[in-house]
Amino acid sequence: EAGVTQFPSHSVIEKGQTVTLRCDPISGHDNLYWYRRVMGKEIKFLLHFVKESKQDESGMPNNRFLAERTGGTYSTLKVQPAELEDSGVYFCASSPDRRRNYGYTFGSGTRLTVV
Amino acid sequence: DQQVKQNSPSLSVQEGRISILNCDYTNSMFDYFLWYKKYPAEGPTFLISISSIKDKNEDGRFTVFLNKSAKHLSLHIVPSQPGDSAVYFCAASLYNQGGKLIFGQGTELSVKP
Numbered sequence: 001e002a003g004v005t006q007f008p009s010h011s012v013i014e015k016g017q018t019v020t021l022r023c024d025p026i027s028g029h030d031n032l033y034w035y036r037r038v039m040g041k042e043i044k045f046l047l048h049f050v051k052e053s054k055q056d057e058s059g060m061p062n063n064r065f066l067a068e069r070t071g072g073t074y075s076t077l078k079v080q081p082a083e084l085e086d087s088g089v090y091f092c093a094s095s096p097d098r099r100r101n102y103g104y105t106f107g108s109g110t111r112l113t114v115v
Numbered sequence: 116d117q118q119v120k121q122n123s124p125s126l127s128v129q130e131g132r133i134s135i136l137n138c139d140y141t142n143s144m145f146d147y148f149l150w151y152k153k154y155p156a157e158g159p160t161f162l163i164s165i166s167s168i169k170d171k172n173e174d175g176r177f178t179v180f181l182n183k184s185a186k187h188l189s190l191h192i193v194p195s196q197p198g199d200s201a202v203y204f205c206a207a208s209l210y211n212q213g214g215k216l217i218f219g220q221g222t223e224l225s226v227k228p
Contacts, residue, residue, distance in 0.1 A: 004158070031214060042117065043159065043204060043218040055213050091158055095214060103149050103161030103206075104214065 002026065004107035006092050012113045018080040021110045025074070025094030032075050033095075033104065034067060038088035046090075049075060061086075082114045118142045119207050121219035128226050134192040136222050138205030141186060145207040149216065150179060150190045153202045162203075163190070195226045 005024040013019050025032045034046040046065070047057040051072035060067070064083070069075040079086050089111050095104035120139045128134045138148075146167045151159035165172040165179045165188070172179050178191045192199055202223045206216040 033214070033216075035216075035218075040221075042119070042220045043206075043216075045215050045217070048213055048215055050213070056215060059215075093158070103151065103164060106151075106158030106160070108156065108158045 004092055004094050004105050006090075006107035006110050008110060009108065010111045010113075012115060013082055015084055015114055016081045018078065019082055019112060021077045021079075021090050021112070023075045023077070023092030023107060025092070026096075026105060029094035029096050029105075030072070031095045031097065031104070032069060033093040034075070034077055035091040035093065035106075036088050037091065037109075038085075043091065046077075079112075082112075084114050087112055087114045117219075118145075119205055119217050119219040121203075121205055121222050123222050124220070125223045125225070128195045128224065130197055130226055130228050131194045134190075134195045134199065134224055134226065136190040136192075136203050136205075136224065138188045138190075138219055139186060140188075140207055142207070142209070143183075143186065144209055145217075146210045147208045148179070148181060148188050149206045149208070150177075151204040151206060151218075152199075153204060153221070159204055192224075195224075197226050197228055200224055200226045 032049040037043045045059040048055045049069045066078045089109040091109045093104045093106040149164040150162040153159045181188045202221045204221045205219040
């Protein structure tokens, strides 16, 4: 079974530019989560999809961030325009259901650097 | 307002000895606690979890203890191995929040041969 795939693995962009991150969850996993880790701090929740619907987007920092999951398969996270404080590692995770006792599967992350 | 805290950024242990990683939380409504392990350039990997109605869960070399009155949990690794060297994250979830996890800052464990 393929794991959660994220690309690109690294992205360096200038302040004011646009970047789109992509996540391919494990096939059949309805739940998809985005998280971010900034500067070696805690991993922070951004949002949660159930199939194509946004279940919880309470962690999205501001309206420069837009997440989509068309068709309930892969998801994209667009940052437009990027600011310096958006730098960090963006993780995607997926799970087949919302049972929480076994955790879910994370991708390797996209390291975003805004210069 | 950080609800899950790991106050030790790093821990160094000799191979074969016990590693104890600690985590404190503030929200008494958390109902599941999880530990994740993360190697450089990889995503976090689920390690072990515990329900808030339990005080101990064991899986091989890994045991998690929960002290609800102190709002404290700990992960014990016995015996520690060099391959255990990684960043360990404590996380908590609320029953009505769809699987959303609240993470601590992580503790970097180094197991020396």
